[in-house]
Amino acid sequence: MNKYGPEAEPVEPAIESALEDVSAGEVESATEERSLEMGAALHGQRVDKALLTLAPEFSRNHLQQLIKDGWVSLDGVVVAKPANKVSAGQLLTVQLQPTAQSQAFLPETMALDIVYEDEYLLVVNKPAGLVVHPAAGNWSGTLLNGLLGYKEVFATLPRAGIVHRLDKDTSGLMVVAKSKPMVAALVDMIARRDVSRQYLALAKRAPNARMPWQGEGDALEVDAAVGRDTSNRLRMAVVDLNTQSGRTAQTQMTLWGVTRQEGDYALLHCRLRTGRTHQIRVHAKHLGWPLVGDAIYGGAAHPAIARQALHAWRLGFVHPVTQEAMQWQAPLPQDLQQALDGLDLQPWQ
Incomplete structure (x- = not known):
């Protein structure tokens, strides 16, 4: 083959x-039963702590949940609470259940x-x-x-x-x-950047932001490193690599349409040069045009779309085996299409 x-x-x-x-x-997802007779060293200990001797690979929180769910017994009687005490000579039994991770x-x-x-x-x-x-x-x-x-x-x-x-x-x-x-x-x-990844994004101008494009069809090369936001570890941000950790990031953003209906909105055609976490979202915020619906990066809300208005529209590459140049295009999802219809913005064909 x-x-x-x-x-x-x-x-x-x-x-x-x-x-x-x-x-x-x-x-491994099967259940497993384990039993152990309580020795003198465990006499008077909490059940959840004693369970650690039976199942040391599990967290105490997980074992406490097994107790609450009725999977632990002492001498055949289901234990009601993690704080219950064990006595020497009792048989502690647990029916181990697969964790969510497993x-x-x-x-x-x-x-x-x-x-x-x-x-x-x-x-x-x-x-x-x-x-x-x-x-x-x-x-x-x-x-x-x-x-x-x-x-x-x-x-x-x-x-x-x-x-x-x-x-x-x-x-x-x-x-x-x-x-x-x-x-x-x-x-x-x-x-090697031999895979073409093209996105459509709906953005809205932030207060006092400038218009970085000259007009429709203008392509802007955004070259701004992306790293972890030091003020919020759940976000990424444009960073200065001389003082902060991060990775170089480049996105080409072409203005495909702009409207002043209910404020300034722009339809952006984005080509990834690199593929960093949240790259388009971070670069759009950096320009002062965060994506509509992107609450993490300050995007404006819109009644038609309850998420960041970003769609991986086209994908293309030369097939590694057949060497055929291939490209696919995904239709706009209903929420993004409705938002664009309401703003009279449409992708170029």
């Missing part, structure tokens, strides 16, 4: 390290909007609201879980073949690999 196919040899360890993940299928990489049936697929890769149109990878607060229901439920091959791949991200509330196109060599090829292409 071609080296990019599903049965190809694994990629180099450096690629595995860069993707920071094990294969998605390596998960179930994070399990397959889930999900309606995926797949716009292209071959034996090497697929392109999916991600809806707004769908998280890409499992993480705290979103251990299930992610795109990764949907891919695992779609085809078994994704369970053998780092991050289920996902090679780039979109924020939860950003909609649009993503490419996913179907073998480890294809993961390596796409990661390398993205690093």
Whole structure:
């Protein structure tokens, strides 16, 4: 089989390290019963503390939740509270339940909007609201879980073949690999900027912000490093690399339309030169034109859209195997289309 196919040899360890993940299928989710007779050293201890001797790999908070859920007993009687005391000679039993984290990489049936697929890769149109990878607060229901439920091959791949991200509330196109060599090829292409990622964004002028574009069709190259916001660790910000940590970031922003209806709004066509966390959102705020609906970066609210108005509109690259130049375009989601209709702004065709 071609080296990019599903049965190809694994990629180099450096690629595995860069993707920071094990294969998605390596998960243990079964329940397990453990029992222990309480010795003299544990006499009078709280049940949740005694449980740590039975299940030291779990957090005390998780064990307390197992008690509250009725999974812990003493001499066959369900324990009511974590603060209950144990006595020497009692048999402490726990039915260990899988943690949310342990179930994070399990397959889930999900309606995926797949716009292209071959034996090497697929392109999916991600809806707004769908998280890409499992993480705290979103251990299930992610795109990764949907891919695992779609085809078994994704369970053998780092991050289920996902090679780039979109924020939860950003909609649009993503490419996913179907073998480890294809993961390596796409990661390398993205690093070399051989993958074209084009976005549509709706922005609104902040008070006292200037108009950085000369007129419709004017392209602005934004070259401003992005790093963690020192005043809010949940946000990113434009930073000075001479004094702060961060990474270089470049975005081309072309003005496709502007209106003064109910204030200044602009429809921006954005091409990523680099792919930093929240890059377009941060650069738009830096210009004084934060994205509509982007509460994190000061964007104005709009009745038609309850999220940042950002859509990964077009995706293109030369196929690593067939060498065919390929490009896909995702239709505008309903909320963004309604916002643009109300402002009489439309993408160029």
